[in-house]
């Protein structure tokens with residue numbers, strides 16, 4: 001009698017198991033790809049200021065540490081699950097009270113936390129440091145726009161609702177900023193600088209930028225501050241020191257002074273009436289735009 005070869009018993013169960021195993025191994029990689037995780041930036045921006053770059057490097061360090069620790073933990077779990085899965089009713093060798101191992105998994109996490117804390121402290125101190133500098137910009141946020149003034153000079157830039165004012169700053173030097181708000185809480189955020197800070201009424205927030213690259217960088221308000229919050233944009237333009245000085249001196253000319261005065265008047269009018277600026281008007285932007 002002719003017989004057809006039969007698959008050995010248990011084969012479908014085994015192939016089902018290996019499919020599950022492959023799925024389990026693929027899962028972390030799929031999560032990595034689907035989360036849009038980019039290496040080596042891990043989704044962050046490489047900043048164009050010295051402090052922003054330090055923040056970026058800190059973020060990279062944290063991401064790499066998390067990947068190593070998370071990956072290692074996952075591998076250990078998978079190893080234990082697969083290697084010691086139930087095969088029969090016997091109890092596998094027990095290895096509790098292994099003092100060196102217990103010391104290792106107690107001390108190692110503590111060292112990791114100390115390392116992360118210490119590096120964070122170093123970077124935070126760098127970000128909030130206020131080195132002495134003669135370059136100062138006052139930033140004032142209001143509903144709904146930005147005013148940039150330069151103490152000791154006539155330079156003034158005001159951008160109201162529907163405008164995008166440009167804050168000028170020089171390249172390669174420390175620039176000190178005093179950030180205030182005239183009315184409610186606003187948020188001063190420049191993504192390319194990895195920097196965000198509240199603009200609070202009645203409080204002056206200080207910080208320093210040291211730009212490493214010329215260019216124009218986008219900024220916006222990040223606190224829901226009222227009706228026209230979504231239009232509270234600005235730009236940061238980093239230029240060479242001579243260019244910056246030239247720009248400041250423009251405001252000493254009659255035309256520059258008149259533009260600055262018009263900007264100031266338009267701002268006062270808006271602050272008094274809370275009526276958004278009409279883009280059809282010709283006043284309000286200062287000589288910078």
Ligand SMILES: [Cu+2]
Pocket residue numbers: 141142185186187221222223224225229232
């Ligand atoms: Cu705002």
